[in-house]
Amino acid sequence: MIEFIETTKDYHIHNQVIRALDHVNLKINKGDIFGVIGFSGAGKSTLIRTVNLLEVPTEGKVLVDGKDLTQLSKKELRKEKKKIGMIFQHFNLLQSKTVFDNVAMPLSLAGVKKEEIKSRVNEVLEFVGLEEKTNVYINQLSGGQKQRVGIARALITNPKILLCDEATSALDPQTTKSILNLLKRVNIEYGITILIITHEMGVIHEICNRVAVMEKGRIVETGSVLDIFSDPKTQTTKNFVQSVVRDEIPDSIFEQLEQANPNERIFKLKFIGVDVGQPVVSEVAKKFNVDISVLFGNITELQQVPFGNLIIEMIGDSAETDKAVQYIKNRNVQIEEVIADGSEFRDPSKRDLGNLIYG
Amino acid sequence: MEVSSEILLNAIWETLYMVSIGLFFGAILGFILGIILVVTRKGHILENKWVFGIVNPIVNIFRSIPFIILLVAIIPFTRLLVGTAIGTTAAIVPLVLHIGPYISRLVENSLLEVDGGIVEAAKAMGATPFQVIRKFLIPEAFPSLILSVTTATIGLIGATAMAGAVGGGGLGDVAITYGYQRFDDMTILVTVILLVVFVQLIQMIGNKLERHFRHIS
Numbered sequence: 337m338i339e340f341i342e343t344t345k346d347y348h349i350h351n352q353v354i355r356a357l358d359h360v361n362l363k364i365n366k367g368d369i370f371g372v373i374g375f376s377g378a379g380k381s382t383l384i385r386t387v388n389l390l391e392v393p394t395e396g397k398v399l400v401d402g403k404d405l406t407q408l409s410k411k412e413l414r415k416e417k418k419k420i421g422m423i424f425q426h427f428n429l430l431q432s433k434t435v436f437d438n439v440a441m442p443l444s445l446a447g448v449k450k451e452e453i454k455s456r457v458n459e460v461l462e463f464v465g466l467e468e469k470t471n472v473y474i475n476q477l478s479g480g481q482k483q484r485v486g487i488a489r490a491l492i493t494n495p496k497i498l499l500c501d502e503a504t505s506a507l508d509p510q511t512t513k514s515i516l517n518l519l520k521r522v523n524i525e526y527g528i529t530i531l532i533i534t535h536e537m538g539v540i541h542e543i544c545n546r547v548a549v550m551e552k553g554r555i556v557e558t559g560s561v562l563d564i565f566s567d568p569k570t571q572t573t574k575n576f577v578q579s580v581v582r583d584e585i586p587d588s589i590f591e592q593l594e595q596a597n598p599n600e601r602i603f604k605l606k607f608i609g610v611d612v613g614q615p616v617v618s619e620v621a622k623k624f625n626v627d628i629s630v631l632f633g634n635i636t637e638l639q640q641v642p643f644g645n646l647i648i649e650m651i652g653d654s655a656e657t658d659k660a661v662q663y664i665k666n667r668n669v670q671i672e673e674v675i676a677d678g679s680e681f682r683d684p685s686k687r688d689l690g691n692l693i694y695g
Numbered sequence: 696m697e698v699s700s701e702i703l704l705n706a707i708w709e710t711l712y713m714v715s716i717g718l719f720f721g722a723i724l725g726f727i728l729g730i731i732l733v734v735t736r737k738g739h740i741l742e743n744k745w746v747f748g749i750v751n752p753i754v755n756i757f758r759s760i761p762f763i764i765l766l767v768a769i770i771p772f773t774r775l776l777v778g779t780a781i782g783t784t785a786a787i788v789p790l791v792l793h794i795g796p797y798i799s800r801l802v803e804n805s806l807l808e809v810d811g812g813i814v815e816a817a818k819a820m821g822a823t824p825f826q827v828i829r830k831f832l833i834p835e836a837f838p839s840l841i842l843s844v845t846t847a848t849i850g851l852i853g854a855t856a857m858a859g860a861v862g863g864g865g866l867g868d869v870a871i872t873y874g875y876q877r878f879d880d881m882t883i884l885v886t887v888i889l890l891v892v893f894v895q896l897i898q899m900i901g902n903k904l905e906r907h908f909r910h911i912s
């Protein structure tokens with residue numbers, strides 16, 4: 337649906353060249369909710385703006401539905417832009433107009449008839465849940481309502497693609513959730529492909545199916561959200577994943593380890609998908625002569641797949657505990673022993689763990 | 696007071712005439728130049744360093760010439776345009792050339808106050824440059840433009856007082872020829888009060904309109 341091919345963008349300021357995009361190659365499929373995450377200045381906004389030619393690439397190209405928009409005439413380009421909706425961090429709505437007139441704008445620019453505009457506006461306002469605010473001016477709305485107007489305005493031309501540049505970054509967590517849910521509905525009910533730019537991993541976690549990580553104008557990692565969350569390769573990606581799935585060991589657990597007892601050992605379990613930790617843990621408790629207590633758990637869902645980690649304490653004979661650990665490993669759950677030092681794991685077979693996750 | 700009410704009424708009429716016609720043409724000139732100054736600047740919708748590079752200094756030049764000098768300096772041009780260089784109508788030509796560039800700077804400021812995100816959204820919708828100006832920039836800047844025009848109108852009232860130098864008449868002229876030169880304090884007082892009332896009235900209307908269009912609840 338959207339394809340970046342060696343897309344490069346240079347800005348020239350004061351005889352200096354800033355490379356905002358550095359040979360980006362990326363493919364966004366029809367129906368995707370594709371997230372691009374990166375720190376501020378990574379080039380995310382520049383990337384999304386090349387899709388509707390708010391920025392023209394210096395080198396390389398961007399194909400939208402197979403078409404290189406830079407090759408079109410002005411008139412054809414305007415027509416293509418109607419198929420690409422866009423929403424913004426600061427909404428970019430007209431304060432001088434009512435909700436109705438804001439949403440109607442793309443159609444009135446195109447010279448669509450009044451009655452048709454009216455029914456269309458009412459339709460999208462109902463979809464975003466703002467039918468009661470039709471004749472209200474923008475500054476009488478909350479942030480979340482403003483973004484709903486933004487979404488309604490983007491949907492009014494029946495686009496195939498929706499571009500979201502930090503669409504929830506100005507909103508509180510509660511409102512962010514409701515806007516993300518609305519975007520999910522946009523994707524499912526209208527079949528619109530969504531490209532979403534963010535610096536919050538929570539947004540990716542919440543709605544995306546695929547993700548690319550950007551750093552210094554380059555895509556450093558890309559894949560399905562499940563793959564990226566379960567097996568992040570670069571340090572940047574790891575940091576982003578940790579911001580949502582907290583897997584560092586809480587200090588209290590290290591304190592507990594200070595009073596080391598060879599018969600009380602602590603382990604960290606990481607699991608993805610169907611082999612959820614909890615049943616494994618209770619199985620182990622039944623099969624082996626060890627007592628298990630869960631000290632800490634963090635379980636979320638990614639694309640309806642459970643994902644997370646558990647920190648457990650096994651109390652029992654050390655040899656019996658080793659057997660239990662082996663059993664858990666054989667169930668394809670990643671397990672590492674937590675030792676007092678904190679920075680290292682005692683398990684010598686750690687190197688093989690990466691392979692074990694996928695069995 | 697030496698001045699008859701007839702002369703005073705006539706002067707009020709002349710001032711109103713010069714201000715309204717001057718404002719009308721001055722605003723047209725000012726809006727055109729102001730819009731050009733905004734849209735042709737770097738990074739804007741019709742970026743053009745040649746046009747900007749010519750219009751910008753011309754506006755500066757007209758802005759820096761004192762009105763009384765402009766009034767005299769363009770006499771040949773005025774004669775060419777309206778057939779005479781003397782009288783109320785003739786005074787309107789320099790008034791327009793004086794107030795137009797002034798309005799252009801005010802318009803420029805008002806339009807630049809519009810959040811860049813608005814233009815961004817307009818471009819994303821595929822708006823033509825004309826639509827960006829007509830449907831986004833001007834409506835968004837409208838309350839601010841009203842205040843700009845209000846300020847310009849008051850400036851214009853001040854300038855008309857000097858129009859007497861080319862026989863333009865008006866309240867300022869009465870104040871000088873009857874009041875100042877003939878030491879008639881009463882005439883000065885009356886004309887000044889009238890001018891103050893004018894200015895107050897215009898500012899009040901401007902503020903009211905601005906508030907009406909700003910849509911702040």
Ligand SMILES: Nc1ncnc2c1ncn2[C@@H]1O[C@H](COP(=O)(O)OP(=O)(O)O)[C@@H](O)[C@H]1O
Nearest residue numbers: 347349354356375376377378379380381382383
């Ligand atoms: N119009 C511009 N002119 C000059 N430099 C720019 C412009 N837009 C972005 N940049 C630069 O390009 C880089 C990427 O910016 P941006 O795409 O906005 O990053 P992000 O959205 O990831 O924060 C930054 O270094 C920024 O300073």
Ligand SMILES: [Mg+2]
Nearest residue numbers: 380381382502
């Ligand atoms: Mg950005």
